[in-house]
Amino acid sequence: MIRQLDTDLEISSIPLVDLATQSRQIKEDVLRRMSDVIDSARYILGQEVQEFEEQFAAYCGVDHCVGLANGTDALHMALRALDVGEGDEVITAGNSFAATAFAIAYSGAQAVFVDIDPVDFNIDPNRIEAAITPRTKAIIPVHLYGQPAQMAAIREIADRHGLKIIEDAAQAHGAESNGQRCGSFGDIGCFSFYPGKNLGAFGDAGAAVTNDPELAERLRLLRNYGQKVKNRHDCLGYNCRMDTLQACVLLSKMQHIEDWTNSRRQVAAWYGEALASTDLQLPVERDDARHVYHLYVVRHPQRDAIIESLAAKKIFCGVHYPHPLATATPFQDAKSFPEGLPVCTSAASAILSLPMYPEMTQQHVAVVAKALVEFGC
Ligand SMILES: Cc1ncc(COP(=O)(O)O)c(C=O)c1O
Known part of the structure; x- marks a missing residue:
């Protein structure tokens, strides 16, 4: 009653x-930050992006964060960074938002769907092994609705079969299992800052986080046409950098x-x-x-x-x-x-x-x- x-x-x-x-709560602060960017003309990968990356890495309890254009690109770049592609299979939950499976398809790999635990709505670790084949390269657990997937069990299976883990943490900013933040369990954790997310930009934005400095470096190359040095293209990269104006919004919201x-x-x-x-x-x-x-x-x-x-x-x-x-x-x-x-x-x-x-x-x-x-x- x-x-x-x-x-x-x-x-x-x-x-x-x-x-x-x-x-409305953050509008003044966002406008002040955006005004600085407009005056400085540092529109692409401005210092606000780096500032946000540092704050968000610390928030997730990891060493590196790479700001990207959206959460779908974060998943796609994570797969590319881990060399997942044609001929590979990637296991994921059958109930995620389409972007999880789309990113697998963009990489050239095949998505393999596993059913969910009826209580927590996340991939059922007891069903994962039946889906593993010699082609399986990675598992993408999704922390759906903001509840962490059962990462200890998933990690144990991945280690036993030599598989990578990419977390789809698009809905799980600040979620924890046993005090550890989502995004920090796998090889790479992927976030969306779509406006409606718990941490949302005023448009599209995303990020990939990792403790591995080499993976962070690959993600930085991939997001910017494979360039470490301007006009030197070290790999087939993409244009999927986080927008500096969106970083202003995210910095405000981080508070x-x-x-x-x-x-x-x-x-x-x-x-x-x-x-x-x-x-x-x-x-x-x-x-x-x-x-x-x-x-x-x-x-x-x-x-x-x-x-x-x-x-x-x-x-x-x-x-x-x-x-x-x-x-x-x-x-x-x-x-x-x-x-x-x-x-x-x-x-x-x-x-x-x-x-x-x-x-x-x-x-x-x-x-x-x-x-x-x-x-x-
Ligand atoms: C579970 C999940 N994965 C991936 C994405 C893709 O993120 P984005 O819309 O930023 O590309 C979303 C959000 O839209 C999502 O909810």
Whole structure:
């Protein structure tokens, strides 16, 4: 029962995410930083990019961070840096955002999908070995929704089979397992700073982090046409550098990321209390984990009807993601373990992302919970 809070309080609508409110908090600081860049004309790989790379590496607990144009490029460049390509197979979770599998395809390798753990929504380590063949070169665990994948078990399998690990930490800034930050477990950790992410730019941006100085060097070459020295191209590189103006936004947001993450965790705790007596299946934070609740994903068999009923009350939900990756046209011939990805498939029709952003109040949560109870959850 939601008794303590006045749910009739004037709240006209609750979006899935509220970027504008957060942007207002940092606007002055961002404008000041951007103004410096505009005056200096250091638009490409300006000092703000390096400053951000240093801060973000420290935040992740790693030695190196390489700023890139977006999270998809981070995954693609990580695969290139590790020499994954034509003829290789890369194992990943069957329920990620398309970019994870697209990056594998861009590298020339084949994506191989593994089903997920029904409790934490991440790749099921017990299913990985069945998917390994002599062609397997790497595993890309995805810390989906902000909950770390089971990295100790994945690392043990990767070491036993001589495989590389690239973490897709696009949704897991500051997430931890046993006190260690996501991005620092694998050979390379990849982040997206897409605007809606827990740490988001005012456009596209991404980064790859690593403890290996040689990999960091390769990533720096790859992002800038293979150039260490201007006009000397040491490898077939790309143009996927982090934009200096986006680095300004990220530097501003770095000052708040811990507070915002704690606020997300508080919102999740409020949801947990408010929805405890409903028949919604709530997210479970593993004991070893610091879940950063990029998304607050619940499950219910009447998912679509719930979305409609809440939208009628101006409460907006999402679905991340409605179809397992293996069913997407580019991956129609991809292998999946077990075939058909039963857990991914059943989750895809029941998952529902409730509104989640650091500025949500307990009142907002109560309004969402009341609407769910009124629906009959
Ligand atoms: C799990 C996951 N991987 C990769 C990406 C790709 O990141 P980007 O949109 O910055 O290219 C995203 C985000 O969009 C994501 O959620």
